[in-house]
Amino acid sequence: EVQLVESGGGLVKPGGSLRLPCVASGFNFSSFSMSWVRQAPGKGLEWVSSISSRSDYMYVAESLKGRFTISRDNAKDSLFLQMNSLRAEDTAVYYCVACGTTGCYTGYFEYWGQGTLVTVSS
């Protein structure tokens, strides 16, 4: 069974940092491109960032560049999202997502974690 388990969410003050890990199991993690997708309370889904299977390619939403960084450790079946200079508008549930076998680009978001809530507030 495919499992993606996020952690690291919580309450952080504006300007603070947070690192979200996601541990994968049940599939060959090192062969899949991965993404982070977020959802602010009561709002729609927003793509955050994607990384290719071997970390050759990384994409981050333009509005988040310079603050958010995606990375992965294939030896540990883990995906990460480093979030710096956090703002109130970054408050959301952050989902770890495995893209389909063709990748995220021209592909689809196939497997989703349960999400971790990040709240940015003083």
Add this chain to the structure above:
Amino acid sequence: DIQMTQSSSSLSASVGDRVIITCRASQSISSFLNWYQQKPGKAPKLLIYAASNLQTGVPSRFSGSGSGTDFTLTISSLQPEDFATYSCQQSYTAPYTFGQGTKLEIK
């Protein structure tokens, strides 16, 4: 960025109804369009990929069609478990944008 617009933010229907949800892209995205279902407090679930391909395990009452800029998700006979929010998403180019979602409610 490619804008994805779902024509309705909410829709009311009854069990057994045929429901069509539409999604329009601000430019051509070929068939790189996916549909997701999300229930309250849960993660989204992939239903349809590449416009018309049914994800494994998804009931055959769900179907998708379209190409270019106009797409539809059809539920042939609505079941109680289908009341949820449906979102389209383009994977033609980053940023991989989503529609705002269509909440399907019980009439």
